[in-house]
Amino acid sequence: xxxxxxxxxxxxxxxxxxxLGYNLNKMxxxxxxxxxxxAFRQDExxxxxxxxLNAVQKEAILKRDIITLLRNGGSIYYLAKFAGxxxxxxxxxxxxxxxxxxEEFQAYLDSQRVGKPNG
Amino acid sequence: MAKMIGMIGTSHIPAIGRxxxxxxxxxxxxxxxxxxxxxxxxxxxxxxxxxxVLFYNDHGLSMFLDKKPTYAIGCxxxxxxxxxxxxxxxxxxLTGETELSWHIxxxxxENDFDPTVCQDIKVDHGATVPMSVxxxxxxxxxxxxxxxxxxxxxxxMPKPSRSYAFGKAIGDAIRSWDSDQKVVVLGTGGLxxxxxxxxxxxxxxxxxxxxxxxxxxxxxxxxxYSNDDLTRIAxxxxxxxxxxxxxxxxxSGPVKEIERRLVAPISNTASGLQLLLPA
Numbered sequence: 001x002x003x004x005x006x007x008x009x010x011x012x013x014x015x016x017x018x019x020l021g022y023n024l025n026k027m028x029x030x031x032x033x034x035x036x037x038x039a040f041r042q043d044e045x046x047x048x049x050x051x052x053l054n055a056v057q058k059e060a061i062l063k064r065d066i067i068t069l070l071r072n073g074g075s076i077y078y079l080a081k082f083a084g085x086x087x088x089x090x091x092x093x094x095x096x097x098x099x100x101x102x103e104e105f106q107a108y109l110d111s112q113r114v115g116k117p118n119g
Numbered sequence: 120m121a122k123m124i125g126m127i128g129t130s131h132i133p134a135i136g137r138x139x140x141x142x143x144x145x146x147x148x149x150x151x152x153x154x155x156x157x158x159x160x161x162x163x164x165x166x167x168x169x170x171x172v173l174f175y176n177d178h179g180l181s182m183f184l185d186k187k188p189t190y191a192i193g194c195x196x197x198x199x200x201x202x203x204x205x206x207x208x209x210x211x212x213l214t215g216e217t218e219l220s221w222h223i224x225x226x227x228x229e230n231d232f233d234p235t236v237c238q239d240i241k242v243d244h245g246a247t248v249p250m251s252v253x254x255x256x257x258x259x260x261x262x263x264x265x266x267x268x269x270x271x272x273x274x275x276m277p278k279p280s281r282s283y284a285f286g287k288a289i290g291d292a293i294r295s296w297d298s299d300q301k302v303v304v305l306g307t308g309g310l311x312x313x314x315x316x317x318x319x320x321x322x323x324x325x326x327x328x329x330x331x332x333x334x335x336x337x338x339x340x341x342x343x344y345s346n347d348d349l350t351r352i353a354x355x356x357x358x359x360x361x362x363x364x365x366x367x368x369x370x371s372g373p374v375k376e377i378e379r380r381l382v383a384p385i386s387n388t389a390s391g392l393q394l395l396l397p398a
Contacts, residue, residue, distance in 0.1 A: 007351055009317030014274040018184055029183050031204040067317065076315035076355075077179040077272050084205030090134070090387045094319040105320060109384035112322045116382055119147045 011070040021073020024061075027051035028078030037085050066097050121219070121296045124166050124303055125377075126370060127159055128334070128363045128393035131175060131248040131307040134386035136207045139251055155380035155392040156252055162377070162394060163253060163262075169300035170216050170263045172289065172369070174362035175245030175307045176271035178203070181237075188235035189277055190285060192227075193266040194220040198242045210247050216263035219296055223265070226292035232285055234267075242266050249307045262303075269361045271308070279349065280342035282361040286368025293369065306366025310381070312388035313354030321354045322389045327381055330360065331393055335376045338367045356388075363391075373398040 006012050018025075027048065030036035040047040048058040060068035064086065069079055083093045095105035135152075138144060144153040180203055182188060198213040224236055246266045250259045267289070270276050277285070293302050310327040313319055333340040341364055349357040367374075374395040383389035 005347060005351075007318055009319075010313070010350060010355055011316050012274055012347075012350070012355075013272065018273050022184065025184055029179055032180060032202055033204075034202065037204065070315055075179075075184070075272060080314070081179065081204035084203075089205075090314060094314075094387055097315070097319050098317055108320050109322070109387060112320075112324065112383055112389075114324045114381055114383045114389070116151045118150045119152075 013075050017073045018075070019073070021075060023052045024057045024069065024073055025075050025078040027053065028074075028082045031081040031085050040085060064096065066093060121293050121298045122301050123290065123293060123370060123397065124168055124301050125162070125394060125396040126304045126306060126366050126374070127253065128306045128366065128391055128395075129159070129249045129252065130309065130385065130388060130390035130392070131245045132386050132388055132390070133203070133205065133207050133244045133248065136244055136248045136251055140208050152380075152382040152385050152390060155378070155382065158378045159253055159392065159394055160255065163303065166301065166303070168262055168303040170219060170265065170302045171250075171305055172265045172267065172293065172302060173246055173249065173305040173307065174267050174269060174286070174365045175242070175249070176359065176362065177268050178243050178245060178272070180243035181240040182268065184273060187270060187273060188268065189270045190232070190234040191237050191240075191268040192220060192224055192234045193237050193240055193242075194224060195238050195240065198240065198246070198264065198266060200243070200247045201241045203243055207244060210251055211257050213242060213246070213250060213259065213264040213266070216265055219293070219298070220265050222296050223289055223292040226295065227288055230288050230291070232288050240266070245307060249305055267365070269365065271356070271358050271361060274346065276346050276358055277361065278346065279344055279361055279364055283338060283342050283364040283368040286365035287371070289365070290369030290371055294371075304366045304369045306363035308359030308362045309357065310360070310389045310391040311353035312356045314356055314387055316355070318354070320387060322383050323353050323357070324381060324383050324389045326352050327389050327391055331379055331381065331391060334363060334367050334393065335374060335395060338364060367395070370395070370397055
């Protein structure tokens with residue numbers, strides 16, 4: 001099911017992935033609250049254990065390995081909240097996932113520019 | 120009979136809310152984009168709609184995966200915003216319109232759509248960014264809002280054709296509401312973009328322009344695409360065309376395009392703005 005006819009570098013978040021990633025996403029969902037963000041910062045590994053992340057997911061969280069998180073059921077909506085905890089914006093995350101610096105990723109976006117005569 | 124005054128299509132990404140917060144609207148990166156809101160704001164100021172029916176998707180504030188509706192309709196007197204985890208300021212609550220909300224729900228279920236009915240939900244940037252940008256300085260206190268959420272996160276998602284039909288049924292409901300109030304419809308999100316994976320940063324502005332053309336003249340054309348098609352052609356979050364289609368579906372007859380703007384990149388997206396009025 002997952003990745004069925006999907007373009008390369010695209011992880012379809014379907015039922016199988018949602019099942020695999022449920023605990024991971026549930027953890028990241030708590031990052032809506034500052035108290036949870038702070039608890040994570042204080043003890044990242046312990047916080048992962050509290051939510052029952054598997055070993056691969058936990059290691060990927062600790063290493064900020066967004067692609068492995070996507071491959072293991074992470075939903076970009078909740079991974080974005082994880083990125084927020086780390087103080088990263090979506091261009092930073094784009095760079096991490098594509099193996100580029102933020103500036104290189106921004107340049108890729110800019111290469112598709114339309115409607116910005118002033119920018 | 121309530122009067123449907125028009126449709127505004129707009130992006131809803133958090134970066135826009137942040138740009139408003141930080142007063143960046145006139146900076147080189149943002150100026151071309153925010154210029155597009157001037158006619159939208161003028162339209163709203165002149166027309167003074169009583170109600171905004173707002174199609175959005177919740178990105179994990181109120182609707183986590185534990186209980187995630189495919190379609191959901193707010194039937195609350197008020198909708199609070201809250202911290203989403205990345206430092207965009209929480210905005211003052213939106214005021215609801217319960218009578219029309221329930222009228223829509225009753226009509227939908229009678230016509231074989233079965234949405235989740237929400238009497239107490241928080242709304243995230245999907246709803247708050249459009250309101251913030253269309254009503255500067257949170258000047259939306261005079262307009263009541265009916266948020267309608269479409270699942271754009273977890274597959275299976277409703278088919279684009281279904282969201283268009285859903286919008287048609289909602290338009291019928293609004294038109295059958297015995298009231299002289301004026302209703303504006305907001306389709307939010309998009310347009311082409313992909314946030315996740317090694318393909319992140321993919322845009323397709325040619326496709327966006329084509330769909331904006333078709334939204335005016337032949338919205339059913341867009342209904343031929345599946346969500347997998349949209350993912351391939353417009354990026355993984357290109358599925359947010361669902362909200363624009365639902366909004367367009369609310370209008371039964373021909374529409375005329377008053378304004379259009381497509382600006383890319385805005386954050387990681389191609390951002391569309393479109394104002395359509397009943398012809």
